[in-house]
Amino acid sequence: xSNIELKVExxxxxxxxxxxxxxxxxxxxxxxxxxxxxxxxxxxxxxxxYRQAWGQINKMNLVYNKxxxxxxxxxxxxxxxxxxxxxxxxxxIQKELHRExxxxxxxxxxxxxxx
Amino acid sequence: xSNIELKVExxxxxxxxxxxxxxxxxxxxxxxxxxxxxxxxxxxxxxxxYRQAWGQINKMNLVYNKxxxxxxxxxxxxxxxxxxxxxxxxxxIQKELHRExxxxxxxxxxxxxxx
DNA sequence: CATCGTTATTCATTATTAAGCATAACGATA
DNA sequence: TATCGTTATGCTTAATAATGAATAACGATG
Numbered sequence: 001x002s003n004i005e006l007k008v009e010x011x012x013x014x015x016x017x018x019x020x021x022x023x024x025x026x027x028x029x030x031x032x033x034x035x036x037x038x039x040x041x042x043x044x045x046x047x048x049x050y051r052q053a054w055g056q057i058n059k060m061n062l063v064y065n066k067x068x069x070x071x072x073x074x075x076x077x078x079x080x081x082x083x084x085x086x087x088x089x090x091x092x093i094q095k096e097l098h099r100e101x102x103x104x105x106x107x108x109x110x111x112x113x114x115x
Numbered sequence: 116x117s118n119i120e121l122k123v124e125x126x127x128x129x130x131x132x133x134x135x136x137x138x139x140x141x142x143x144x145x146x147x148x149x150x151x152x153x154x155x156x157x158x159x160x161x162x163x164x165y166r167q168a169w170g171q172i173n174k175m176n177l178v179y180n181k182x183x184x185x186x187x188x189x190x191x192x193x194x195x196x197x198x199x200x201x202x203x204x205x206x207x208i209q210k211e212l213h214r215e216x217x218x219x220x221x222x223x224x225x226x227x228x229x230x
Numbered sequence: 231c232a233t234c235g236t237t238a239t240t241c242a243t244t245a246t247t248a249a250g251c252a253t254a255a256c257g258a259t260a
Numbered sequence: 261t262a263t264c265g266t267t268a269t270g271c272t273t274a275a276t277a278a279t280g281a282a283t284a285a286c287g288a289t290g
Contacts, residue, residue: 166250
């Protein structure tokens with residue numbers, strides 16, 4: 001036994017079939033879009049490239065048959081990005097999932113103490 | 116709702132402090148070492164470079180204060196790689212962990228059907 | 231119908247990671 | 261003490277991923 005603590009960690013995500021659908025990163029991006037109404041601003045706040053953010057949203061919208069975000073270009077403010085009801089639902093689901101996963105990890109971590 | 120099935124997936128591993136200690140890949144490597152008694156043969160069977168395999172074992176042995184594998188060079192067969200009792204214990208722990216994680220994933224996957 | 235800030239997309243560049251080559255060190259055995 | 265297959269380790273190259281510049285398209289508004 002060492003003085004260093006062993007800890008169980010992990011990542012979870014949701015697949016649609018065999019293709020990655022959403023994970024923590026995309027959920028965070030969805031939340032930022034909801035907050036800011038702009039994909040560009042959301043990507044800036046998350047310190048990721050707009051290119052990557054757009055690609056993720058685009059993929060997310062295509063993988064499943066329901067869009068999570070609707071993007072409009074042009075108009076008064078140049079364009080907007082808005083979350084759909086389905087997008088909101090996915091956020092809720094993933095956050096609950098994440099919460100349960102944290103409990104799982106804590107429980108498993110406790111079990112491997114004193115190895 | 117789409118005809119494509121949503122499924123919760125994920126990965127887990129064990130950290131020693133903030134540093135990655137073991138995950139599925141390293142566990143698989145440990146099992147191969149136990150089976151073959153050779154790091155080189157184990158790396159070949161896993162289709163990974165010996166360089167990488169050695170690096171992983173080396174790191175694993177250093178991160179915690181107990182070695183999981185003892186490597187000997189020279190001798191009749193050129194050298195041997197043998198698992199320590201601690202190494203065996205870690206395999207057991209991680210496999211049990213993995214089993215429980217699979218149950219967790221299945222349970223969570225069922226919960227998100229019919230979204 | 232010009233403006234503006236956004237979405238949409240390509241492409242060259244950079245950064246990060248992995249792979250593979252080369253070679254020394256080792257020590258039981260014959 | 262020569263041999264052999266392994267461990268030990270640096271270094272070069274290849275593969276992959278991420279970044280960022282550049283630019284077109286868009287449409288409500290004034």
